[in-house]
Amino acid sequence: MSSPETELRRLARSLLEKKAVDLVIGYEKSEAGVRPCFISEPNEAERLVWNPDCRLSLVRYLRGFKEKRVGIIVKGCDGRAIVELIKENQLDRRSTFIIAVECNGVYKPVKYGSSKLGRQIAEYCEKCEVRISPIRDHLIKSDVKALERPSPKNDGEPLDWLSLFRKCLRCMACVRSCPFCYCTECSIEGFKPALVHKLVDPVELFTFHLTRALHMAGRCVECGACESSCPVEIPLTRLYHELNEWFREKYGYVPGVNLEQAPPPLVFKEGEKP
Amino acid sequence: MKMFSIREENLKVFLRELSLKHVLIAPFKRDGYFEFDVLRNPDDFNVNYTNTRLSPKRFFMPQRQLVFKHYPRKGFTEELKENSSVVLFGIRPCDASALSVLDNVLLNPPHKDALYENRRKNAIVVSLSCTKPMTECFCNVFETGPIRGTGEDLTFTHTSKGFVVEARTQKGIAVIGEFGELFREADGEMLNEYNKLIREVLDEMGSRLKVDKTRLIGIEKEAGEEFFQLNAQRCIECSLCSFACPLCYCFETEDYWEKDSYVRFRGWDTCISPLFTKMASGLDPRVTKADRLCHRFCHKLSRIPLTFNAYGCVGCGRCVSLCPAGIDIREVLRKWG
Amino acid sequence: MVVWKPKIIAFTCWCSSSGVDQAGFEGFKYPANVLTVRVPCSAIVNPSLVVKALQEGADAVLLTACKPVELRKIAPSRITEARVSLLRRLLNTVGVEEDRVRILWISSNEGGIFASEVSRIVEEVEKLGPLNLRGKMIEQP
Incomplete structure (x- = not known):
C-alpha cells in the first residue's frame, strides 16, 4: 500500500490534469518545517507533503479563492471547520473538493527560544475525537498507527488566565489564522467605536480575549490554529473548549460534526423555555 | 579593545552586585521558553540559553508608551521620566546589533526620538556570545554575530575556563572598573581558545547561508x-x-x-x-x-x-x-x- | 480611609426600566451604587459590552429583563438568559467570580421587587470585594 503522501500527490495531480479543480491547497516542505502551498500545475503536485507538522488549518485560505474551484487537504478538525462554514453560508460546497486525510495528531511547534527539545503531540490533539473529516470527497487513510497520545491531563488544574492574557502582544495571529474569523472588519480591531483600542491598554486584553472567546463559542472546532501560531503560547483552545462544553451540556451541540444540525443560537423551538 | 576574563563562579557574584546597583534585566525560563525580565535571583540565569522568544526592543520602545498629556487649563506636560539605569545582561549579539541600528535610525539628528533616547542612554548592554547558534539564525550574513555584535558595551564569551570579557565602549570599561576585583586580564591560553571558537562558529554558520x-x-x-x-x-x-x-x-x-x-500614546x-x-x-x-x-x-x-x-x-x-x-x-x- | 463601595452597571430593558422608575415613584429606597443604562431590549446587550463594563471598572453588571412567562414572544428572554449563562461560564473559567454578572427578571410594575433585589445584590457584591481588573492585569510579578 502506498503511503498517504504518494496517494495525495497522485490524487492532486489527477485532479489538476482533469481540470476538476483550479487549485489545490496543501502543505509543502520548507526550511523551517512545513508551510501552506497553492498548486495549480499538475507537475507541481510532487511538492505536497503530509506529516505531523502540518498543523496550520488551511481552511482560512478558502475565503481568498471564492471564485475558483479549490481542492483542499483537510484534517479531521479542518473538515469540521468546513462543515461549520457551510452552515454559516461562507463556503460553496460544490466548488470545493475536500481531500480528507486521516490525522493522528500534530506536533506542537518548536518555536524560537524554546527551552524544551523534542517533539510533543499538541494538547488539543489529545482531546480530539474526530480524526477524519466528517465531510469529504476523497479519503486518504493513514498508514501509520496513531501517534502515542499521552492520556489527557486532568482538566481540573485551572490556569491563571489573567496572567496568560497579560503576556498577549495582540499581534492578531489568533484571529488571522482562525478558519472562522472571516469578518472583513474585526470587531476587536475596529476603529470607531473601538471596543479595544489599537494601542492596547493591558487591561483591554481582558476584553479582547473574552470577546474573541464569546465569538468562538459553539463554533470553535479546536483545530488549534490560534494556539499554535501564538508567539507567547496562550492555550486558547482550552478556553474555547470550555465554552464548547457549555454548548454540549445545554443543547447537545458539537460544532462541525453534523451538517444537518443547525447551530443552536440560530434556531428557536416553539415552547422552549429559557 | 581590552580583553578581560571572569571565572564562572564569579559570574553569579557579578550579577548579584549588578542587581544591587542597577535594574538587572536578563533572560530566564518561563512557561517553557526564555524571556527577558527583571532578574531577582541570579540563580535563575542560565548560561546555555538559546535566545529569547521576543526581542529586547520592548525595553527601549514599549508596546504602548505615553507621549504627553494635555490638560485643558494647564497646557502640555511631557511625561519624560528620568529612568533608572538598566543593565541588559545576556542579550545575544544579534539583538545588541539591532540596538545599534536603532540608534542609527532614531538618534540621528535632526529627527531625534526623545522617548527612545531617554531609555537608551541609561542602559548598559552586556551581550553573551552564541557558541551554539540555532538552526534559524543567519547572523553571519549581516556580520552581527555570533560572537561579537555591534551595539554592546561588554561582550561575554563562554569558554572552558570561564568567560572572556571584551569591553567595547567607555561605558563597558567603567563597569569593569566598578567591579575590578572580579575581573582579570585574559591570559594567552584563553584568548587562543576564544579565537578558535570564533573561527569554528563562523565556519559552521557560513556553511549554511552564503550571501553577498x-x-x-x-x-x-x-x-x-x-x-x-x-x-x-x-x-x-x-x-x-x-x-x-x-x-x-x-x-x-x-x-x-x-x-x-x-493623552497621546504611541506604540508598535x-x-x-x-x-x-x-x-x-x-x-x-x-x-x-x-x-x-x-x-x-x-x-x-x-x-x-x-x-x-x-x-x-x-x-x-x-x-x-x-x-x-x-x-x-x-x-x-x-x-x- | 476611603470606604469602597461596589459600582454596579445595570442594563435595564424598556419594560423593566419603567419598573425601576416605579421604585422611584413609590419611594422605595435602594442603594445608589447602581447605575442604570436603558436599552430597548435585554437581548440586544452584547456580552462584549458587559465584559467592557467590567474592564472599565464596574464591580458587577446586572441585566434586568422581562419575565419570560409574561412575554408574548419567548425568544428575547431566552437569548439573554443563554448569553448570560455562557458569559458566566466564561468568567468562571478565566477566574472572575461568575456572580458579578447577573440577570434579574423585573416587570414594569415591580418597583418594590427591584429595590429589594438590588439591595441584596449590592450586599453580595460587597462580600465578593472589588474586582480591580486593572490591578490584576497590569500588576507585574
Whole structure:
C-alpha cells in the first residue's frame, strides 16, 4: 500500500490534469518545517507533503479563492471547520473538493527560544475525537498507527488566565489564522467605536480575549490554529473548549460534526423555555 | 579593545552586585521558553540559553508608551521620566546589533526620538556570545554575530575556563572598573581558545547561508515579482514578524480623553497590516498583500541600508521561526543576495 | 480611609426600566451604587459590552429583563438568559467570580421587587470585594 503522501500527490495531480479543480491547497516542505502551498500545475503536485507538522488549518485560505474551484487537504478538525462554514453560508460546497486525510495528531511547534527539545503531540490533539473529516470527497487513510497520545491531563488544574492574557502582544495571529474569523472588519480591531483600542491598554486584553472567546463559542472546532501560531503560547483552545462544553451540556451541540444540525443560537423551538 | 576574563563562579557574584546597583534585566525560563525580565535571583540565569522568544526592543520602545498629556487649563506636560539605569545582561549579539541600528535610525539628528533616547542612554548592554547558534539564525550574513555584535558595551564569551570579557565602549570599561576585583586580564591560553571558537562558529554558520549582502540593495525594482505574489498567498497578515523583530521600529499614535486630560500614546505598528497605509480618504498606496510583503523585505534589506548605512535585519531568525505560514526571509536572501 | 463601595452597571430593558422608575415613584429606597443604562431590549446587550463594563471598572453588571412567562414572544428572554449563562461560564473559567454578572427578571410594575433585589445584590457584591481588573492585569510579578 502506498503511503498517504504518494496517494495525495497522485490524487492532486489527477485532479489538476482533469481540470476538476483550479487549485489545490496543501502543505509543502520548507526550511523551517512545513508551510501552506497553492498548486495549480499538475507537475507541481510532487511538492505536497503530509506529516505531523502540518498543523496550520488551511481552511482560512478558502475565503481568498471564492471564485475558483479549490481542492483542499483537510484534517479531521479542518473538515469540521468546513462543515461549520457551510452552515454559516461562507463556503460553496460544490466548488470545493475536500481531500480528507486521516490525522493522528500534530506536533506542537518548536518555536524560537524554546527551552524544551523534542517533539510533543499538541494538547488539543489529545482531546480530539474526530480524526477524519466528517465531510469529504476523497479519503486518504493513514498508514501509520496513531501517534502515542499521552492520556489527557486532568482538566481540573485551572490556569491563571489573567496572567496568560497579560503576556498577549495582540499581534492578531489568533484571529488571522482562525478558519472562522472571516469578518472583513474585526470587531476587536475596529476603529470607531473601538471596543479595544489599537494601542492596547493591558487591561483591554481582558476584553479582547473574552470577546474573541464569546465569538468562538459553539463554533470553535479546536483545530488549534490560534494556539499554535501564538508567539507567547496562550492555550486558547482550552478556553474555547470550555465554552464548547457549555454548548454540549445545554443543547447537545458539537460544532462541525453534523451538517444537518443547525447551530443552536440560530434556531428557536416553539415552547422552549429559557 | 581590552580583553578581560571572569571565572564562572564569579559570574553569579557579578550579577548579584549588578542587581544591587542597577535594574538587572536578563533572560530566564518561563512557561517553557526564555524571556527577558527583571532578574531577582541570579540563580535563575542560565548560561546555555538559546535566545529569547521576543526581542529586547520592548525595553527601549514599549508596546504602548505615553507621549504627553494635555490638560485643558494647564497646557502640555511631557511625561519624560528620568529612568533608572538598566543593565541588559545576556542579550545575544544579534539583538545588541539591532540596538545599534536603532540608534542609527532614531538618534540621528535632526529627527531625534526623545522617548527612545531617554531609555537608551541609561542602559548598559552586556551581550553573551552564541557558541551554539540555532538552526534559524543567519547572523553571519549581516556580520552581527555570533560572537561579537555591534551595539554592546561588554561582550561575554563562554569558554572552558570561564568567560572572556571584551569591553567595547567607555561605558563597558567603567563597569569593569566598578567591579575590578572580579575581573582579570585574559591570559594567552584563553584568548587562543576564544579565537578558535570564533573561527569554528563562523565556519559552521557560513556553511549554511552564503550571501553577498551588497547585492541586496535595489531589490525593490523587483517588486511585483512572482516571488512576493507566491508568498503573499501564504501570508495571513498577522503582525507577528514585526512584533517579534528586534528592529521593526514603526509606530502609531493614538489620542484619547482620560479623566481630566487628553493623552497621546504611541506604540508598535506593523506594515503587514492592511490598515497601515490606509488614509482617511480611503486611498491605499499598498493595496495588495504582495505589495506590503515586498515593502517589508525591501525596506529592511535595501532602503534602510541606503538611508542609514546599516542593514535592517540582524539575522536573529525570529520571524522565520514564528511565522505561522512559513514565510522565510532567507529565501529572499538566497534569491537576490 | 476611603470606604469602597461596589459600582454596579445595570442594563435595564424598556419594560423593566419603567419598573425601576416605579421604585422611584413609590419611594422605595435602594442603594445608589447602581447605575442604570436603558436599552430597548435585554437581548440586544452584547456580552462584549458587559465584559467592557467590567474592564472599565464596574464591580458587577446586572441585566434586568422581562419575565419570560409574561412575554408574548419567548425568544428575547431566552437569548439573554443563554448569553448570560455562557458569559458566566466564561468568567468562571478565566477566574472572575461568575456572580458579578447577573440577570434579574423585573416587570414594569415591580418597583418594590427591584429595590429589594438590588439591595441584596449590592450586599453580595460587597462580600465578593472589588474586582480591580486593572490591578490584576497590569500588576507585574
